[in-house]
Amino acid sequence: MKRTISVEVGKGSTNHNSRKFNAKNTDPERTHLNTDFCNENIKKVYKELFEEARVRYNEKQPRKDRQIPDYYEHIRSGKQEKPFHEIIIQIGNREDTGADTEIGRQAEEALKEYYAGFQERNPQLRVFSAHLHMDESTPHLHIDFVPFMTGSKRGLDTRVSLKQALAMQGFKGGTREETEWSQWVLSEKEALAEVMERHGIEWEHKGTHEKHLSVYEYEKKMRAQEVAELTEKADGLKMEIDNSERTTQSLARRIGGLESGERKLDDIEKELASSPEYNLPDPPSLMTAKSYKTKFVEPVIKALKELVKTVLVKFFQVRNEYSRVLDNNGRLWREGENLRYEIDRLKEENKDLRHVNSELRKQNKDHALLRKIFGSEQIDQMILQAKQLDEQKKQKKKGWDAR
DSSP states (O other): OOOOOEEEEEOHHHHHHHTSSSOTHHHHGGGGEEEEEOOHHHHHHHHHHHHHHHHHHHHHHHSGGSOSSSSHHHHOOOOSOSSSSEEEEEETTTTTTTTTTTTHHHHHHHHHHHHHHOOOOHHTEEEEEEEEESSSSOOEEEEEEEEESOOSSSSSSSSSSSHHHHHHHOOOOOSSSHHHHHHHHHHHHHHHHHHHHHHHHHHHHSSOOOTTTHHHHHHHHHHHHHHHHHHHHHHHHHEEEEEEEHHHHHHHHHHHHHHHHHHHHHHHHHHHHHOOSSSSOOOHHHHHHHHHIIIIIIHHHHHHHHHHHHHHHHHHHHHHHHHHHHHHHHHHHHHHHHHHHHHHHHHHHHHHHHHHHHHHHHHHHHHHHHHHOOOOOHHHHHHHHHHHHEEEEEHHHHHHHHH
């Protein structure tokens, strides 16, 4: 029997995955059939992976505002990387692989065996939550992981990075057709397909082409979607930069206010030196010491106490405001560094995609010319034969590898 394989990006709701609460699409009477492979606290996983690197990084920072007190919160509140990623792996669909059917139970066993090798295949993707659900319409597997790289020259030497984690596992992106993510997803589908075969299920390939679209037209469509996604990301980054600039201007005004406060303190100092309110006159002749104290000394002391109280209040206000300004400046500096890195990366990706689109246009012209000369039916037959030959080579290679 043949069944499709789907690998989708999940929302990362670990409480839902572990069934701390049940959604409307679940059957609580079947929840006991689920399998919980692991469910670790992500903050503890971050300590395990990154704490030593965080300490080394902080020791190199001369300024305290550039240190990272909590790496999980640093990533969670940042814009460059997600704290973790989730994939949902499913065999078949609700029409042909129901969770309460015999084929559904075969799919369950295949998914269990597939997960057993996941961490070994993916040493740079630290799994902390994994659950196989049998209480929904179709058996499916949620895997949540933290992608990390080592030997980084920027930031922590061990840090979160999906792109670099996949690169360390041998998935090199930047080609015209594929990214690190798409290569990795295909590799995981192939790993699951091998497991499925041992459980009597054949992989039914779908989604690799569309009706009425040639191969080149489909590739062009995929590239256009990627360009649209990158454009949307670039627009979002521009908005963040604009917001950061407005925040910086606001901080500049507040710092200007602090400088104004310093000028006011200078004015107070001058007033202390010259104002009669804060200075004792010479005692008049024939006035007793008691009268002099009551009439002159006590009012000056009272005025000085009020002034000191006012100055202290202003001082603490200024100090607190200045601390907030420093904290905000440090945060903005970190966000600016992240934004600059992301913008540079997007620019490079856009260059690659412009090259891809140019190549695809040339290929489209060549393809259209071939169809014109040989006819669409003959070209489609040639493409089908090429695919079949490629599949035979793959099967032959698998046969040799099995030996």
